[in-house]
Amino acid sequence: MEVTVRVQRYDPERDAKPHWAVYRVEVEPTDRVIDVLHKIKAEQDGSLAVRRSCLHGVCGSDALVINGRNRLACKTLVRDLGRTLTVAPLRGFRIIKDLVVDMRPFFQKYRAIMPYLVNDEPPPPHERLQSPEERARFDDTTKCILCAACTTACPVFWADSRYLGPAAIVQAHRFIFDSRDRAWRERLQLLSDDEGVWRCRKVFNCVEACPRHINVTKAIIEVQQALLTGSRGLPED
Amino acid sequence: MKGLYYGGPGQLAWLLHRVAGIGILLFLILHIVDIFLASFGPEVFNKLLFIYHSPVFKPLIAMLVFGVVYHALNGLRIIIIDFWPRMTVYQKPLWVGATAISLLVTLVSIVAMI
Numbered sequence: 001m002e003v004t005v006r007v008q009r010y011d012p013e014r015d016a017k018p019h020w021a022v023y024r025v026e027v028e029p030t031d032r033v034i035d036v037l038h039k040i041k042a043e044q045d046g047s048l049a050v051r052r053s054c055l056h057g058v059c060g061s062d063a064l065v066i067n068g069r070n071r072l073a074c075k076t077l078v079r080d081l082g083r084t085l086t087v088a089p090l091r092g093f094r095i096i097k098d099l100v101v102d103m104r105p106f107f108q109k110y111r112a113i114m115p116y117l118v119n120d121e122p123p124p125p126h127e128r129l130q131s132p133e134e135r136a137r138f139d140d141t142t143k144c145i146l147c148a149a150c151t152t153a154c155p156v157f158w159a160d161s162r163y164l165g166p167a168a169i170v171q172a173h174r175f176i177f178d179s180r181d182r183a184w185r186e187r188l189q190l191l192s193d194d195e196g197v198w199r200c201r202k203v204f205n206c207v208e209a210c211p212r213h214i215n216v217t218k219a220i221i222e223v224q225q226a227l228l229t230g231s232r233g234l235p236e237d
Numbered sequence: 238m239k240g241l242y243y244g245g246p247g248q249l250a251w252l253l254h255r256v257a258g259i260g261i262l263l264f265l266i267l268h269i270v271d272i273f274l275a276s277f278g279p280e281v282f283n284k285l286l287f288i289y290h291s292p293v294f295k296p297l298i299a300m301l302v303f304g305v306v307y308h309a310l311n312g313l314r315i316i317i318i319d320f321w322p323r324m325t326v327y328q329k330p331l332w333v334g335a336t337a338i339s340l341l342v343t344l345v346s347i348v349a350m351i
Binding site: 153205221 | 240241242243244245246247248250251315318319322323325326328
């Protein structure tokens with residue numbers, strides 16, 4: 001089948017502002033959007049810039065605005081989109097070229113929430129044990145692949161790029177509710193900042209956009225409740 | 238260049254909530270002005286009431302009814318979600334319910350106005 005693909009192009013060295021380029025591509029309905037972009041790059045315009053790595057929905061490199069919604073290009077099939085595809089870079093970030101955006105501010109926020117286990121107690125002989133229930137408490141938020149689809153789908157982030165954003169809060173949730181972690185109070189304090197967890201307006205675009213089906217809003221509310229009560233609801237606290 | 242972002246019902250719920258809130262605020266300002274005019278005596282006040290009875294204003298009153306009821310019910314939806322995070326999975330049916338009730342109340346008020 002032939003599809004019409006509108007791709008937002010922007011080369012900061014040549015273009016004053018982004019513009020749309022239209023390509024007609026012969027594809028299979030079972031092709032993914034990333035396959036279509038590869039085909040354009042290989043057969044029609046080698047200057048098209050697109051970021052991808054694993055191509056299997058794990059690395060989170062190719063989140064794009066596809067037909068008006070944030071999706072992973074490697075997990076979105078052409079047959080689910082119809083004969084016209086519109087592909088644009090993620091919103092709220094500086095465009096480096098075409099579909100590639102500067103994600104440094106995103107990863108700065110990720111690093112700010114201390115995304116690692118903190119525990120300075122003497123290590124036990126084998127491992128820090130955790131019950132299945134304790135592990136289940138933060139299971140949902142372990143699935144995040146840091147693709148930024150949630151953060152860049154959030155109207156609060158569009159209006160205020162300083163907002164920490166759903167992805168950083170999801171990552172914080174993963175460690176706050178880990179029974180082995182000892183820095184959860186510190187992490188909560190970081191999230192109670194003006195640009196932190198209280199800026200969420202329950203728009204649910206993050207939940208709709210997440211390619212890993214994480215209930216992002218639920219995670220944000222759980223962090224808010226932990227801040228309000230000063231407890232993460234685990235027996236040992 | 239950016240175009241519209243096609244978020245889910247949650248985005249529409251949020252947008253309507255904002256628009257309804259701004260609409261209610263604008264009406265409130267108008268309402269404060271008309272009540273203030275009462276201090277100039279009943280004649281001035283009564284003369285200006287024609288605004289609310291004009292055919293142009295009636296659809297706006299219906300929209301105001303929808304705005305107030307929707308803002309209240311969607312506010313309750315957000316409160317429910319905020320207190321019970323498990324309810325996040327029901328955010329769509331809750332929104333459909335809030336919107337349906339708002340439309341119903343608006344319809345009843347339109348019938349009452351006619």
